Amino acid sequence: MSVYVDEIRDYTRVARMRGLRHTHWCHLLADTENELHAFAARLGLRRSWFQAHDIRWHYDVTPNKRALALQLGAQEADRHFVAQLMDQRRAAIGRPTFGAVPNPAAAVEVRDMCFRCPTFPLVPRALMATHIAEHHPETLEN
Known part of the structure; x- marks a missing residue:
């Protein structure tokens, strides 16, 4: 059983849209929810900050909390490991898996979140420009 922190990312657009104070954060993950909650408590995170998104359950942590998590024994994880x-987690609940592999060249399709959509749907990166043109034409420069 282990606890992980992924890479710090810039979420300025999301933070501004939601009125959040922090603009850069990463995710605290673990093999089990119980282990995640126990570790989060050691970091001083409130249980109400837990994000129970289907299989993507995690806590968001700021760079300072990430550094503390690493000092307390969390392991660094890149996006391939997170995949x-x-x-x-999908396999554990009997859902189809996507065969995530650590080799980025083997990835079938890279998807990005469309922050203009209310639910932040994942859009294939190759189709993002088309998605913006079709669903958010008001954002395009004339």
Whole structure:
């Protein structure tokens, strides 16, 4: 059983849209929810900050909390490892997996979140420009 922190990312657009104070954060993940909650408590995170998104359950943590998590024994995880972890969680609840692999060249399709959509749907990166043109034409420069 282990606890992980992924890479710090810039979420300025999301933070501004939601009126959040912090603009850069990462995710605290674990093999089990119980282990995640126990570790989060050690970091001083409130249980109400837990994000129970289907298989993507996690806590958001700021750079300072990430550093503390690493000092307390969390392991660094890149996005490929996180994809593998999500695949494991899918398999654990009997859902189809996507065969996440650590080799980025083997990835079938890269998807990005469309922050203009209310539910932030994942859109294939190759189709993002088309998605913006079709669903958010008001954002395009004339």
